[in-house]
Amino acid sequence: MRNETGVYQRHTRRCPSEAGARGYAKHKCTGTWTYVIDVGRDSNNNRVQEKKGGFQKKEDARTARADRLRELRGRTADAYSITVGEYLELWLSRKRGLRESTRRCYQAHIDDYLAPRSARCGWSIWNGGLTTSRTSSPTSPSA
Numbered sequence: 491m492r493n494e495t496g497v498y499q500r501h502t503r504r505c506p507s508e509a510g511a512r513g514y515a516k517h518k519c520t521g522t523w524t525y526v527i528d529v530g531r532d533s534n535n536n537r538v539q540e541k542k543g544g545f546q547k548k549e550d551a552r553t554a555r556a557d558r559l560r561e562l563r564g565r566t567a568d569a570y571s572i573t574v575g576e577y578l579e580l581w582l583s584r585k586r587g588l589r590e591s592t593r594r595c596y597q598a599h600i601d602d603y604l605a606p607r608s609a610r611c612g613w614s615i616w617n618g619g620l621t622t623s624r625t626s627s628p629t630s631p632s633a
Contacts, residue, residue: 575605
């Protein structure tokens with residue numbers, strides 16, 4: 491059986507181990523099922539995950555995970571919306587290993603060209619896509 495990403499079984503001391511081998515007897519384990527979802531990154535660019543456990547069956551954990559993913563994807567645009575200029579400032583602040591001259595050059599391009607043009611066009615980043623304030627629907631940056 492294929493391992494499903496995001497759903498796994500927690501083992502306890504009461505879970506029987508396989509005879510003569512390392513690990514647990516999968517069909518006899520008494521541990522509960524847990525799901526995990528990647529939510530994004532925090533302000534330090536560290537991975538943020540949401541975990542929930544205690545499910546007696548794998549199918550229950552799968553269903554709960556799918557429901558939570560639908561809930562997270564269904565948030566309003568305002569919860570995720572930032573301007574392109576704000577996004578670029580955030581992106582540059584998280585870049586590691588840049589020489590100072592490269593960082594100054596990137597900052598100059600953001601300040602002189604990218605942020606002003608995106609503001610004039612009304613572009614914003616919404617849930618991973620580019621939108622305009624006039625249409626509030628995904629668009630291409632060719633405008």
